[in-house]
Amino acid sequence: xxxxxxxxxxxxxxxxxxxxxxxxxxxxxxxxxxxxxxxxxxxxxxxxxxxxxxxxxxxxxxxxxxxxxxxxxxxxxxxxxxxxxxxxxxxxxxxxxxxxxxxxxxxxxxxxxxxxxxxxxxxxxxxxxxxxxxxxxxxxxxxxxxxxxxxxxxxxxxxxxxxxxxxxxxxxxxxxxxxxxxxxxxxxxxxxxxxxxxxxxxxxxxxxxxxxxxxxxxxxxxxxxxxxxxxxxxxxxxxxxxxxxxxxxxxxxxxxxxxxxxxxxxxxxxxxxxxxxxxxxxxxxxxxxxxxxxxxxxxxxxxxxxxxxxxxxxxxxx
Amino acid sequence: xxxxxxxxxxxxxxxxxxxxxxxxxxxxxxxxxxxxxxxxxxxxxxxxxxxxxxxxxxxxxxxxxxxxxxxxxxxxxxxxxxxxxxxxxxxxxxxxxxxxxxxxxxxxxxxxxxxxxxxxxxxxxxxxxxxxxxxxxxxxxxxxxxxxxxxxxxxxxxxxxxxxxxxxxxxxxxxxxxxxxxxxxxxxxxxxxxxxxxxxxxxxxxxxxxxxxxxxxxxxxxxxxxxxxxxxxxxxxxxxxxxxxxxxxxxxxxxxxxxxxxxxxxxxxxxxxxxxxxxxxxxxxxxxxxxxxxxxxxxxxxxxxxxxxxxxxxxxxx
Numbered sequence: 001x002x003x004x005x006x007x008x009x010x011x012x013x014x015x016x017x018x019x020x021x022x023x024x025x026x027x028x029x030x031x032x033x034x035x036x037x038x039x040x041x042x043x044x045x046x047x048x049x050x051x052x053x054x055x056x057x058x059x060x061x062x063x064x065x066x067x068x069x070x071x072x073x074x075x076x077x078x079x080x081x082x083x084x085x086x087x088x089x090x091x092x093x094x095x096x097x098x099x100x101x102x103x104x105x106x107x108x109x110x111x112x113x114x115x116x117x118x119x120x121x122x123x124x125x126x127x128x129x130x131x132x133x134x135x136x137x138x139x140x141x142x143x144x145x146x147x148x149x150x151x152x153x154x155x156x157x158x159x160x161x162x163x164x165x166x167x168x169x170x171x172x173x174x175x176x177x178x179x180x181x182x183x184x185x186x187x188x189x190x191x192x193x194x195x196x197x198x199x200x201x202x203x204x205x206x207x208x209x210x211x212x213x214x215x216x217x218x219x220x221x222x223x224x225x226x227x228x229x230x231x232x233x234x235x236x237x238x239x240x241x242x243x244x245x246x247x248x249x250x251x252x253x254x255x256x257x258x259x260x261x262x263x264x265x266x267x268x269x270x271x272x273x274x275x276x277x278x279x280x281x282x283x284x285x286x287x288x289x290x291x292x293x294x295x296x297x298x299x300x301x302x303x304x305x306x307x308x309x310x311x312x313x314x315x316x317x318x
Numbered sequence: 319x320x321x322x323x324x325x326x327x328x329x330x331x332x333x334x335x336x337x338x339x340x341x342x343x344x345x346x347x348x349x350x351x352x353x354x355x356x357x358x359x360x361x362x363x364x365x366x367x368x369x370x371x372x373x374x375x376x377x378x379x380x381x382x383x384x385x386x387x388x389x390x391x392x393x394x395x396x397x398x399x400x401x402x403x404x405x406x407x408x409x410x411x412x413x414x415x416x417x418x419x420x421x422x423x424x425x426x427x428x429x430x431x432x433x434x435x436x437x438x439x440x441x442x443x444x445x446x447x448x449x450x451x452x453x454x455x456x457x458x459x460x461x462x463x464x465x466x467x468x469x470x471x472x473x474x475x476x477x478x479x480x481x482x483x484x485x486x487x488x489x490x491x492x493x494x495x496x497x498x499x500x501x502x503x504x505x506x507x508x509x510x511x512x513x514x515x516x517x518x519x520x521x522x523x524x525x526x527x528x529x530x531x532x533x534x535x536x537x538x539x540x541x542x543x544x545x546x547x548x549x550x551x552x553x554x555x556x557x558x559x560x561x562x563x564x565x566x567x568x569x570x571x572x573x574x575x576x577x578x579x580x581x582x583x584x585x586x587x588x589x590x591x592x593x594x595x596x597x598x599x600x601x602x603x604x605x606x607x608x609x610x611x612x613x614x615x616x617x618x619x620x621x622x623x624x625x626x627x628x629x630x631x632x633x634x635x636x
Contacts, residue, residue, distance in 0.1 A: 181573070212572075215559055222561050222569040227573075230548040233547045234544050241534060242543075243540055247531060247540065250530065251501065252544060254499070254501050255493060256577075256583065257578065258574060258577070
């Protein structure tokens with residue numbers, strides 16, 4: 001077992017990839033006091049990552065400012081305490097500024113890998129790119145480095161062999177808007193060492209996440225393993241003409257006390273994601289099946305630009 | 319189409335069956351001003367129904383009394399207004415007493431059927447018993463009578479032919495604890511007349527329910543069509559050893575903002591019901607399948623008396 005307090009030894013965190021989640025993981029980790037480097041594939045990737053980080057910094061600062069007057073603005077990612085004085089909030093705002101300034105962006109494996117304690121891989125969901133990254137990375141990191149993938153759809157066992165350190169490789173899966181949605185699903189593959197699993201759980205806690213521990217590999221982790229069949233059932237009811245989507249949402253909310261029904265959740269998840277998940281099922285290509293009707297219903301909305309909350313309209317208007 | 323205001327003409331409601339839901343539907347309908355008769359199969363059934371009604375009356379009275387001082391005690395089944403004066407609550411308590419006293423219990427088809435506007439069938443989930451009931455009932459009711467089944471698991475098209483009035487037959491499905499859980503799923507079969515469907519929707523509103531309208535037949539209605547795959551997915555994660563049930567609940571609650579995770583919901587639904595639903599799948603009889611592991615996991619808890627919230631323990635202790 002890792003000695004207790006190993007978390008104190010984790011200093012340098014590398015995030016590979018500067019996309020939606022990569023930039024969030026990087027800023028959140030820097031905000032929580034880690035020395036953060038973002039590794040990117042090209043100078044072009046660096047140019048695309050910079051405005052994302054800047055926008056995130058503004059979201060962090062604005063949300064903190066809002067917390068001074070509006071208790072509902074509170075996000076646990078900033079502090080486990082939900083009653084903060086204006087002075088304390090100003091301190092946190094300064095920490096955001098410092099975190100933003102402290103992040104290093106590099107395309108160099110050497111610079112990223114040098115003395116890295118934890119590398120969080122958040123690059124494209126493309127097995128070939130991931131394999132190439134792991135193989136090159138393995139040449140430039142010290143023995144101690146733990147590697148975690150944020151992949152939503154792939155299993156760590158598919159890549160462990162390419163990392164050169166299967167026992168120090170596992171999945172650490174974040175939700176979007178990490179500062180508000182603090183779940184971190186942590187999943188090893190059969191050869192992940194328990195001490196490295198535990199170290200990553202501690203890291204997750206240290207960046208104000210709530211570790212959700214999986215005991216074995218599971219496609220879709222915990223959340224999507226439930227969310228996908230639930231949303232699919234709701235989509236089927238609507239696409240099959242059983243009820244209006246508003247009625248379906250109302251039924252779920254009244255019966256379970258949930259704040260959101262399945263079609264509100266679909267608008268948050270994004271209809272394109274729901275469509276892509278649905279299309280993994282071969283039946284979705286047959287318009288006579290219920291899966292095919294669901295796919296057609298989603299495609300019609302996507303083609304009309306109604307992809308969810310981010311586009312201003314999905315099932316509902318925003 | 320039925321003329322608007324037809325609801326004013328519905329006076330006499332017959333509830334067939336005095337079980338958990340039958341007694342609730344009867345008292346709620348009487349409380350809302352309807353003339354209610356409970357039809358029961360035998361004198362023994364009458365003796366079993368009476369203490370249920372008395373216990374329900376006490377729950378209604380105690381809950382109303384609690385509403386005087388505790389806003390959280392409010393139940394929409396009593397009033398659509400959630401801020402009631404003590405005087406108004408006392409009036410409602412008197413209505414509960416009057417409603418309880420007004421209910422007629424009978425084993426006579428003639429007495430029940432005579433001048434009935436709506437008969438709500440809430441007898442055992444046994445097709446043979448339902449068919450025998452409908453066939454005998456048909457001999458004793460006037461042309462105007464609408465018949466609704468509260469069946470959770472069967473489709474109205476399976477019984478319509480036995481009622482002698484398929485166009486006036488449909489499903490009206492309540493949730494347990496009708497005074498608090500005000501959903502009424504309303505589902506016709508292909509030959510249900512729209513005017514009778516609408517009349518039953520109005521009736522549901524008149525007893526303070528929220529009508530949830532299905533446009534076509536669907537096994538499991540709206541709620542169970544989503545709840546069953548959702549709960550099954552959660553059960554599978556646990557039975558397969560992917561995560562603790564507490565972690566699974568926490569994941570769902572954190573990610574969706576829901577007040578209850580799937581294992582809390584299972585404790586409310588009852589593990590026996592979940593087990594019976596699972597056993598409808600032939601795979602559940604094979605211990606090597608995940609369905610079989612779920613069934614074994616549930617059976618172990620049921621055999622230990624841990625059937626859910628009503629027994630004081632299910633997944634959680636109460």
